[in-house]
Amino acid sequence: MTLPPIDRLALLTPDQADALRARLTAVGYDADAIARGESIAPGLFDALRLPLVHDALPLDDAPASDLALLFAYSAAVPFARVERALTPALAALALDLGLVVRDARGDARSPFLFMPFMGLWILSDPLSQDGDAVMGPGPTTDEIARLLPRTPPPSVLDVGCGAGTLALVAADRGCPGAVGIDINPRAVEMARFNARLHGLSAEFLAGDLFAPVAGRRFDLVVSQPPFVARPPAIGEAVFLYGGEYGDEFAVSMIAQTPPMLTPSGRALILLDAPVRPEAALHLRLRAALGDAPVDVAVFAAPGMSPDHMSVGYSARSLASLESYPADVRRYRRHLRALGVAEFSHAVVLLLPPGGRFTISLNVRSIRAIDGDDLARWCDAIDLASGSDAALLDATLRPAPGLVFVEERATPDRSVVPTWRARSERGIAASRELSEASWALLEAITAVGTVGDGVAAYAEMCGATAADVRGQVLAFVREHLAKATLVVARE
Ligand SMILES: C[S@@+](CC[C@H](N)C(=O)[O-])C[C@H]1O[C@@H](n2cnc3c(N)ncnc32)[C@H](O)[C@@H]1O
Structure with missing residues (x-):
């Protein structure tokens, strides 16, 4: 398939660009308009689900859905509906720039x-x-x-x-x-x-x-x-x-x-x-x-699993249903031959x-x-890689999205619970914690600085701060690296 020409795109003037963006905003051609299409048979490869999307979106009778059909889902849309969505002047501009072409029936398509x-x-x-x-x-x-x-x-x-x-x-x-x-x-x-x-x-x-x-x-x-x-x-x-x-x-x-x-x-x-x-x-x-x-x-x-990959990359275009089975097998065999599981x-x-x-x-x-998680992790790893003195002075918190939970299968409080760090989002993974780790994480995050946490933990253990300091700092460094702990922000 040859790619459409792009030489006419250079004709767009700043005023036209402003008008086009204003119109796309006014009709709501935004992430929500796409979300509607993406909610149809989600998880299936586009090549398989596009006929359903082409069938459903026109029922919305909404300009944003018409633009999604045209520009996100490669469907033919009656030109009058494109004019309604973009205005006749901007629909003409889209034709002029080559963003839209008209097929033999006069319908609009975007290449x-x-x-x-x-x-x-x-x-x-x-x-x-x-x-x-x-x-x-x-x-x-x-x-x-x-x-x-x-x-x-x-x-x-x-x-x-x-x-x-x-x-x-x-x-x-x-x-x-x-x-x-x-x-x-x-x-x-x-x-x-x-x-x-x-x-x-x-x-x-x-x-x-x-x-x-x-x-x-x-x-x-x-x-x-x-x-x-x-x-x-x-x-x-x-x-x-x-x-x-x-x-x-x-x-x-x-x-x-x-x-x-x-x-x-x-x-x-x-x-x-x-x-x-x-x-x-x-x-x-x-x-x-x-x-x-x-x-x-x-x-x-x-x-993705090698099976999904083989199907997905072979189904990028179902232009030729005839070659699809052979394409899938070729892809899968390639990964098998490389020993990739x-x-x-x-x-x-x-x-x-x-x-x-x-x-x-x-x-x-x-x-x-997200970017905030990465920024927090970079601060945490800087602290973990720094001096003991800086670490003892720092105030730490559980990573956002991470909670420490104590779980018992029964309400009977004499049953020994399981302690977990449970994560809904962010870098830290959900995992089981030992009772000692649980207590230490609580001590470090509940009071002021890490130094205060060392003192509290020492008291809990009936030891001196000097006795437990090395062990606590190694623990804190590990949990900063694993993103369980982050540096508190004022
Ligand atoms: C997977 S696409 C990513 C496109 C875009 N950055 C994004 O995230 O949507 C990879 C891009 O790398 C470009 N590319 C491939 N080889 C390259 C090279 N040797 N030097 C520079 N770009 C290259 C391709 O043309 C393609 O646009």
């Missing part, structure tokens, strides 16, 4: 995706197309965007920016130096259009990895690189495949990242990685990074100064974490 995302609207290509199709915001983009700081630092580099989504979210949140790089010139053109549409200032450059910004440094490098395993003899999709295992591209990119960071700069990368018991991802990354001055943290959630879906955080830790933490899902 693009044009999705509301975090208060923006991002133009991209449908990913049922291979080759140079440009990826816009999807569920994984949403995961990494949620990890961006609320107030971004002065410079942010989005590597493999696709439609520019992450760089534009950073620019929209006030980053004055947002830059996106993509090897696909079509992606760079679309990202520039998306910036113009929002009147945002962000620089988009075409080139391989960091080449276009050689010699520059950034406070934050963010990336969702291509990370899907590529079976042999399959067509290229530049946004998708990261090597035969999938994670090769990301590992190599991460290894090249430290020289691009300012002295306090961090990097945040989302990827799928095959679980290799003999070579855990964080250790492979450490080996690839050598003695680069960054610490490595991997937040790893369970990924499991994937993790992970976020990698690189942070200075290095030489402190290389850590992997299991999280329920990447979606359960």
